[in-house]
Amino acid sequence: MNSSHLNISNELPPPSGKCVRDTSITQVVFPCLYSILFAVGLTLNCLAAWIFFRIPNSTTFIIYLKNVVVVDLLMTVTILIKTISDSGLGSWQLKAFVCRYSAVVFYMTMYISIILLGLISVDRYLKIAKPFGRAFIHNTTFGKVLTVLIWTLMFFITALPNMILTNKTPSASVKKCSSLKGPLGLKWHEAVNYLCQIIFWTVLALMAICYTFISKKVYESYKNSRSNDKRATRKTKARVFIVVAVFFICFAPFHFTRVPYTLSQTGTLSDCRAQNTLYMAKESTMWLSATNTCLDPLIYIFLCKVFRKMLFDTLRLKSKTVQTNETSTNAEETPM
Numbered sequence: 663m664n665s666s667h668l669n670i671s672n673e674l675p676p677p678s679g680k681c682v683r684d685t686s687i688t689q690v691v692f693p694c695l696y697s698i699l700f701a702v703g704l705t706l707n708c709l710a711a712w713i714f715f716r717i718p719n720s721t722t723f724i725i726y727l728k729n730v731v732v733v734d735l736l737m738t739v740t741i742l743i744k745t746i747s748d749s750g751l752g753s754w755q756l757k758a759f760v761c762r763y764s765a766v767v768f769y770m771t772m773y774i775s776i777i778l779l780g781l782i783s784v785d786r787y788l789k790i791a792k793p794f795g796r797a798f799i800h801n802t803t804f805g806k807v808l809t810v811l812i813w814t815l816m817f818f819i820t821a822l823p824n825m826i827l828t829n830k831t832p833s834a835s836v837k838k839c840s841s842l843k844g845p846l847g848l849k850w851h852e853a854v855n856y857l858c859q860i861i862f863w864t865v866l867a868l869m870a871i872c873y874t875f876i877s878k879k880v881y882e883s884y885k886n887s888r889s890n891d892k893r894a895t896r897k898t899k900a901r902v903f904i905v906v907a908v909f910f911i912c913f914a915p916f917h918f919t920r921v922p923y924t925l926s927q928t929g930t931l932s933d934c935r936a937q938n939t940l941y942m943a944k945e946s947t948m949w950l951s952a953t954n955t956c957l958d959p960l961i962y963i964f965l966c967k968v969f970r971k972m973l974f975d976t977l978r979l980k981s982k983t984v985q986t987n988e989t990s991t992n993a994e995e996t997p998m
């Protein structure tokens with residue numbers, strides 16, 4: 663791609679020999695797609711937050727789901743900022759703000775989401791296998807400590823250093839976040855991306871183990887109940903795999919493109935056309951990751967009985983308002 667064709671905005675000419683980022687598509691298509699995500703995500707997550715606010719923290723499962731709602735709301739805010747910045751409606755200072763803070767928070771929330779989906783899978787496994795009895799699931803202190811630890815570690819390892827090390831003075835032509843980083847900033851950015859790859863693949867492996875076991879259980883119960891209640895069993899089976907489906911749709915494509923893209927940012931890959939192709943691939947798969955804010959509510963509806971009940975009550979599918987004392991522990995979750 664000829665770099666002169668790529669300099670489509672009102673920017674200063676690029677330094678010779680540098681690859682100019684092609685934003686002709688990302689500037690138009692993605693802001694539209696992100697706007698839809700923002701509107702849907704904000705509505706769904708505000709409703710989910712309002713419902714979860716009234717559900718007590720009686721199991722680790724509920725604690726994980728509440729964390730997912732907070733993470734999704736935070737991601738939704740960063741989506742709005744990215745939309746304004748990418749569309750060119752904001753100033754170049756906004757692009758610098760995105761590079762320094764908002765994009766970093768987006769990634770942090772994405773990986774907290776990934777870890778939480780892993781924890782939810784393990785939680786479902788423990789609920790079915792009961793290797794430590796039922797008490798483990800109700801050990802809410804464990805759930806709270808674990809989630810605080812995850813937020814703290816992710817903030818101090820991935821987010822804060824990337825914010826601090828995006829320390830070059832931005833110019834009006836800032837298009838690439840990597841151009842705002844010095845050598846140490848780029849190294850940290852690269853290291854964080856490898857760490858995040860490890861997080862993704864570890865959670866994937868964990869989910870594979872958990873759902874292999876869950877599948878076996880579901881198949882056994884399906885065989886046992888073949889003559890009685892086929893439809894109910896099939897429905898339960900479908901519910902279990904909603905977590906896997908959300909995880910794959912949202913996060914798998916991004917992680918296939920992220921490593922080569924990071925290499926292109928750190929200068930290992932110098933071909934300009936390849937760099938722009940990878941940028942497009944990264945932006946497209948990143949949008950898929952952001953759809954997580956809209957797909958997570960499906961997990962609440964499919965797997966959390968008390969949430970489902972309160973939602974339907976709220977939507978007036980039932981005339982009676984749910985009483986707070988109905989949120990007793992034995993009604994909190996669907997079996998799987």
Ligand SMILES: Nc1ncnc2c1ncn2[C@@H]1O[C@H](COP(=O)(O)OP(=O)(O)O)[C@@H](O)[C@H]1O
Nearest residue numbers: 761765766769770820824828838839840851858
């Ligand atoms: N996994 C991550 N965790 C935290 N911050 C990240 C992660 N990946 C990238 N970042 C930071 O987010 C900002 C935007 O990164 P990136 O999307 O790679 O840049 P660009 O918008 O130029 O393609 C940068 O400051 C970068 O260091």
